[in-house]
Amino acid sequence: xxxxxxxxxxxxxxxxxxxxxxxxxxxxxxxxxxxxxxxxxxxxxxxxxxxxxxxxxxxxxxxxxxxxxxxxxxxxxxxxxxxxxxxxxxxxxxxxxxxxxxxxxxxxxxxxxxxxxxxxxxxxxxxxxxxxxxxxxxxxxxxxxxxxxxxxxxxxxxxxxxxxxxxxxxxxxxxxxxxxxxxxxxxxxxxxxxxxxxxxxxxxxxxxxxxxxxxxxxxxxxxxxxxxxxxxxxxxxxxxxxxxxxxxxxxxxxxxxxxxxxxxxxxxxxxxxxxxxxxxxxxxxxxxxxxxxxxxxxxxxxxxxxxxxxxxxxxxxxxxxxxxxxxxxxxxxxxxxxxxxxxxxxxx
Amino acid sequence: xxxxxxxxxxxxxxxxxxxxxxxxxxxxxxxxxxxxxxxxxxxxxxxxxxxxxxxxxxxxxxxxxxxxxxxxxxxxxxxxxxxxxxxxxxxxxxxxxxxxxxxxxxxxxxxxxxxxxxxxxxxxxxxxxxxxxxxxxxxxxxxxxxxxxxxxxxxxxxxxxxxxxxxxxxxxxxxxxxxxxxxxxxxxxxxxxxxxxxxxxxxxxxxxxxxxxxxxxxxxxxxxxxxxxxxxxxxxxxxxxxxxxxxxxxxxxxxxxxxxxxxxxxxxxxxxxxxxxxxxxxx
Numbered sequence: 001x002x003x004x005x006x007x008x009x010x011x012x013x014x015x016x017x018x019x020x021x022x023x024x025x026x027x028x029x030x031x032x033x034x035x036x037x038x039x040x041x042x043x044x045x046x047x048x049x050x051x052x053x054x055x056x057x058x059x060x061x062x063x064x065x066x067x068x069x070x071x072x073x074x075x076x077x078x079x080x081x082x083x084x085x086x087x088x089x090x091x092x093x094x095x096x097x098x099x100x101x102x103x104x105x106x107x108x109x110x111x112x113x114x115x116x117x118x119x120x121x122x123x124x125x126x127x128x129x130x131x132x133x134x135x136x137x138x139x140x141x142x143x144x145x146x147x148x149x150x151x152x153x154x155x156x157x158x159x160x161x162x163x164x165x166x167x168x169x170x171x172x173x174x175x176x177x178x179x180x181x182x183x184x185x186x187x188x189x190x191x192x193x194x195x196x197x198x199x200x201x202x203x204x205x206x207x208x209x210x211x212x213x214x215x216x217x218x219x220x221x222x223x224x225x226x227x228x229x230x231x232x233x234x235x236x237x238x239x240x241x242x243x244x245x246x247x248x249x250x251x252x253x254x255x256x257x258x259x260x261x262x263x264x265x266x267x268x269x270x271x272x273x274x275x276x277x278x279x280x281x282x283x284x285x286x287x288x289x290x291x292x293x294x295x296x297x298x299x300x301x302x303x304x305x306x307x308x309x310x311x312x313x314x315x316x317x318x319x320x321x322x323x324x325x326x327x328x329x330x331x332x333x334x335x336x337x338x339x340x341x342x343x344x345x346x347x348x
Numbered sequence: 349x350x351x352x353x354x355x356x357x358x359x360x361x362x363x364x365x366x367x368x369x370x371x372x373x374x375x376x377x378x379x380x381x382x383x384x385x386x387x388x389x390x391x392x393x394x395x396x397x398x399x400x401x402x403x404x405x406x407x408x409x410x411x412x413x414x415x416x417x418x419x420x421x422x423x424x425x426x427x428x429x430x431x432x433x434x435x436x437x438x439x440x441x442x443x444x445x446x447x448x449x450x451x452x453x454x455x456x457x458x459x460x461x462x463x464x465x466x467x468x469x470x471x472x473x474x475x476x477x478x479x480x481x482x483x484x485x486x487x488x489x490x491x492x493x494x495x496x497x498x499x500x501x502x503x504x505x506x507x508x509x510x511x512x513x514x515x516x517x518x519x520x521x522x523x524x525x526x527x528x529x530x531x532x533x534x535x536x537x538x539x540x541x542x543x544x545x546x547x548x549x550x551x552x553x554x555x556x557x558x559x560x561x562x563x564x565x566x567x568x569x570x571x572x573x574x575x576x577x578x579x580x581x582x583x584x585x586x587x588x589x590x591x592x593x594x595x596x597x598x599x600x601x602x603x604x605x606x607x608x609x610x611x612x613x614x615x616x617x618x619x620x621x622x623x624x625x626x627x628x629x630x631x
Contacts, residue, residue, distance in 0.1 A: 073461075076502070083480060090479070143373075144373055152366050171602075182384070187396040223377075286474060312477070333467075339470075
């Protein structure tokens with residue numbers, strides 16, 4: 001799982017982290033920005049000092065921020081810029097890593113990978129897995145957030161329910177995978193319950209059937225991921241001013257209309273952010289697939305990530321794996337670009 | 349019909365409906381977890397007993413004892429604690445310095461650097477895996493703690509810098525200036541004034557970082573080799589790979605492996621949720 005991707009410069013940095021002080025405070029603010037808002041004041045300070053014509057201290061002052069940033073710069077250069085350059089460089093050659101004298105082949109590997117039927121299936125599987133996950137994360141997250149936002153039950157039971165609902169988020173993908181392997185085992189408790197209620201007449205091979213496996217891993221991922229939406233949407237719901245609902249009621253709107261014309265539009269910016277972030281992360285999911293089906297049976301649940309991993313560390317085809325890895329990077333960056341653009345637009 | 353009566357009946361019905369829906373949801377979210385805990389107290393022969401029972405006749409903590417007395421498995425936990433602890437410490441240190449720089453200074457390349465820090469978070473781990481493998485082997489760091497600590501930091505650091513910058517931006521500059529007028533350097537101002545005030549933010553970032561490191565699987569799988577260097581997530585996978593499944597022990601390990609994050613969640617729920625929603629919620 002990744003750190004949350006950021007938004008662009010926020011207008012009210014003073015309130016950043018407000019949700020630290022008050023849990024799900026009424027007006028949650030983005031924490032993610034921040035790099036820019038201070039610039040104006042910083043510039044004016046510098047300007048006034050430049051008039052002193054003291055060149056040496058001025059130079060020193062210019063270097064101070066870099067002194068603070070030096071460990072960051074070193075880490076980022078070594079562990080993000082360099083590796084990305086390397087993986088691109090590998091993708092343009094054959095026999096990298098395993099062989100001391102790789103051959104330059106240009107973009108040949110790209111046409112090989114894009115034409116590979118397994119890659120194409122992995123791409124389709126990834127799109128299905130990601131699309132369905134995002135959709136149902138949103139539906140479940142919204143449903144649970146609305147339930148938890150009700151005024152019909154007291155705050156204590158609500159807090160308890162909220163805790164139970166967040167539970168799946170606490171567990172790591174490895175553990176979620178074996179937990180569901182236990183539950184979904186042909187002799188496991190889920191099949192028992194389905195047989196007992198008469199919903200099915202035979203034991204179901206949830207993870208080893210070619211028809212079902214992709215749906216099953218998608219379901220597991222939906223279970224694992226909705227709390228992130230739920231918590232964010234709950235914060236969003238609590239941030240909607242009561243006056244809006246009151247005004248709506250005065251105009252004679254019923255419950256459904258209030259939801260359709262007040263709640264949903266107010267939540268839309270959060271929903272779009274969530275969906276885009278989730279799309280980027282889910283597309284990269286490796287552990288859950290690796291630990292439940294390993295991409296099988298017979299490629300039925302092969303994802304871009306498992307495909308690339310196997311290509312590199314089972315078949316030792318590091319050149320093709322690098323090509324595939326770079327294609328995945330481009331796909332991720334494409335979605336991320338939309339995300340940043342959308343954030344920019346909503347800031348202006 | 350009396351309208352007041354019908355209204356209160358309606359409220360009662362609505363409350364009942366909401367409660368029913370909440371219970372169903374709780375079953376969906378909580379039952380798998382309950383089953384995991386219950387299974388960890390069973391004997392392995394009773395895991396798939398027919399009919400299944402939540403609490404088996406042979407209720408015992410035997411599986412936990414088996415994990416605790418197995419040096420190999422205890423080592424998974426020690427490795428995980430060591431790596432996650434170090435990653436958290438180093439990320440906070442570097443992140444606080446970086447955040448301070450972004451918050452208080454203007455400098456050449458600030459915008460592109462900011463974009464880079466933001467962009468790194470969208471880079472898929474699988475893209476970095478192959479070059480990391482070759483870099484780590486090249487630096488003779490393969491199968492070492494340092495390999496994991498360094499590579500984890502790329503993902504945790506971006507988040508920490510962005511969060512700390514945001515937090516420092518909420519603190520007035522007069523705070524640092526007061527220290528500097530008294531003759532202190534900006535470094536002193538940062539550590540003696542800003543950091544103590546920022547503790548809530550630092551706790552949020554620390555928890556989030558610890559969790560990312562504790563849960564990481566792909567790099568741990570690839571950048572370590574011997575059993576004694578494995579972390580908990582990879583250790584659990586190793587148990588699965590063996591022919592006879594010791595389900596009760598795997599569940600006990602899963603419970604133990606979830607405990608640190610679960611405890612952090614229970615005791616620091618506010619910070620935990622703040623860190624979790626930071627990226628998406630926009631007021």
